[in-house]
């Protein structure tokens with residue numbers, strides 16, 4: 062089969078400032094051309110997009126992919142059905158082995174691109190000192206030293222650095238000021254995302270104070286607007302205030318941001334705290350949206366990828382953001398942030414964008430029904446009208462702070478990497 066042509070869709074690409082009708086040509090997993098009247102050649106497949114919008118595939122930088130012991134059986138498939146093409150999984154319990162395990166999942170076949178954060182406490186859980194940890198995460202630590210001080214597992218040692226950042230979580234462990242200082246030093250020197258569990262505004266204020274200007278990302282920021290640790294509106298106001306610091310970023314969970322205010326099983330905002338969050342989006346104090354899913358799970362009520370597309374569209378309906386800004390919150394904005402922190406330009410040039418040369422991660426949106434009509438990962442349609450397409454279940458790649466790996470870990474023992 063030849064290329065795929067998406068014909069006549071209304072294309073919204075915030076990274077290129079495009080809002081208008083365009084055709085799009087996909088070739089060999091990449092976006093080959095964006096233009097008008099692209100002609101099909103023999104063997105090409107054409108998708109009529111004239112009733113749909115074309116967005117970059119959603120980049121959900123907070124989506125738990127199986128890092129909660131599969132309390133959901135369906136995470137990545139649901140995510141694909143809901144238009145997510147890249148997910149980063151912030152398991153607070155993830156050890157140094159987690160990247161290798163995710164690599165094995167990629168080998169088994171995943172329909173979307175996936176990456177992991179390590180649990181913050183686990184980052185401190187070896188004999189490596191801070192400078193050695195920084196060398197590890199930069200990919201510069203010698204194998205001998207890994208064997209001596211990190212682990213006696215070849216896969217752990219080879220792949221530990223292929224993460225995206227770390228996740229601090231006050232529901233799993235409470236860190237001392239000294240430990241937090243170490244984590245700031247390691248993340249800021251090695252280009253890892255430092256994501257924190259936001260819920261108790263006092264906890265977040267302490268973390269920001271200890272940051273001394275180093276980057277901190279307040280995970281699920283609007284959980285502070287759910288009244289579990291402080292009055293809801295006050296809590297929301299407090300953490301939005303923290304997000305005004307130039308080194309502090311936030312993210313809002315789509316489920317809690319919708320008019321229904323959240324899930325019964327998880328957390329719910331109040332109308333007043335929700336309004337604070339909408340104002341913060343409107344004023345660009347927070348410009349990233351996440352699901353904090355996983356779907357169809359118990360004990361995980363913060364969010365769900367099913368709310369991503371409806372939330373983006375409803376923010377436009379309610380006049381909070383224009384369409385381009387709303388789409389950017391789950392495409393170009395998280396990618397810009399990831400590129401800034403990790404120093405890896407691929408995040409900005411090849412993800413969260415529909416520009417020529419980017420990976421063909423594309424969402425064809427049925428705006429009437431507020432759902433993904435097609436989800437395309439690396440040029441392969443992985444979902445159609447809410448149904449996962451098994452034949453393309455290998456489309457996803459493994460992503461990290463170094464960019465994209467097309468293979469997982471299965472073939473690693475075949476080669477020497479000592480060169």
Ligand SMILES: [Zn+2]
Nearest residue numbers: 230258259280
């Ligand atoms: Zn959390």
Ligand SMILES: [Zn+2]
Nearest residue numbers: 123125151353
């Ligand atoms: Zn989470």
